Amino acid sequence: MYLANEPKTSRGYETLEKICDSAEKLFSEKGYYNTSITDITSQANIAPGTFYIYFNDKKSVFQYLIHDLGHELRKKIKSETVNCKSRYEEEHKGMKTFFKFVSEHIGLYKIIWEAQFVDIDIFKDYYESFSQRYIHNIEAAQENGEMKNLDPKAISYCLMGISNFIGLKWIIFEGKEVPDEVIDQIMQFIKSGIFIEKKD
Amino acid sequence: MYLANEPKTSRGYETLEKICDSAEKLFSEKGYYNTSITDITSQANIAPGTFYIYFNDKKSVFQYLIHDLGHELRKKIKSETVNCKSRYEEEHKGMKTFFKFVSEHIGLYKIIWEAQFVDIDIFKDYYESFSQRYIHNIEAAQENGEMKNLDPKAISYCLMGISNFIGLKWIIFEGKEVPDEVIDQIMQFIKSGIFIEKKD
DNA sequence: ATGAAATATGAGTCATGTTTCATATTTCTT
């Protein structure tokens, strides 16, 4: 979709991948605007012109990366939470998966934050599509009495805010993984905040 | 601190203010990297060279603005919450004040988010100093039995995450103010999540 | 093996934007 030319040979696929890896690395290290095409191509060991075989312009790689990584993250969360027995367990597992993914792909994380200033639409889409999934899940949990009847839209943004800022603190600022104890603390907050606690 | 020359005359102060107003406006509309010095100076009706009387370079206005606006926001929250009777009321009032300020200064809000890619240290300082204040308040509230004993550092980032993402959704994405009903929903979440509810 | 399609090259073009500086004007001080 954001690709100018789908590669036709394995050689082409390798080059495309080198471009994407280099771009992800450099964008996350130096930011979008401080990374030049020449930076990307020399990191990938290719000539500047080669870049334009696969992408029409600089913004396109950026969009491609966000799309690609966002998709990967959603897939991962889905597969990790498929066996969960309750919405609470799902939330817990989803959050752990999010932090793990972010630790492994600091690139994605930083790229998304910058997207607001590169392409506001793709930035908005990214969070809105996450929010939609959340809302769907929250409504189901409210219907079967697992969750309190709070506005799903507001709650979805609260939950995204929590994960993103906790990730910001531990992963970006401190350069660590988010410790399990911290996740437990957050889950306590969330549990009594939006879940209905059973007394059995 | 980030100023190259403190103005000596009222004429100088006026020019400095014109530069800051223009920069805040343009940074928030188009982002830091898409705003040129020439954009700023022509918006301010001054010559490009005049800019360099007050700032050493482009980054300096940016730092100056963050510093200035962050200070203003903290002052406002402090003055608005000074008469609050409980930590809960303080949290509620503080959140309302935050949203109000952000609505009036979308500039600050967007500028801070971009700071991660312009100057990571100033970005980190901004949130860390907010966190510090929060931690201080949270610890006091825990000691007098108003709040549950959850990790203050984690909770501070949760609360900042919630306000920032709710602001993102309503103010940036939707271009509205955050409705009171939404604030009430969030406060319910927070109340049962981290406060100890009295039964009287 | 050979022509066509795909991929790669990198010097060069073009546009943009930051910053400097010699000069000019205004304001302050006495």
Added chain:
DNA sequence: AAGAAATATGAAACATGACTCATATTTCAT
């Protein structure tokens, strides 16, 4: 009123970086 200090000017120097294109090489299909 006059010299000093502050402020303002904008053309030009300098730097950077996105993108193009004529040409070359590699891979593929037959």
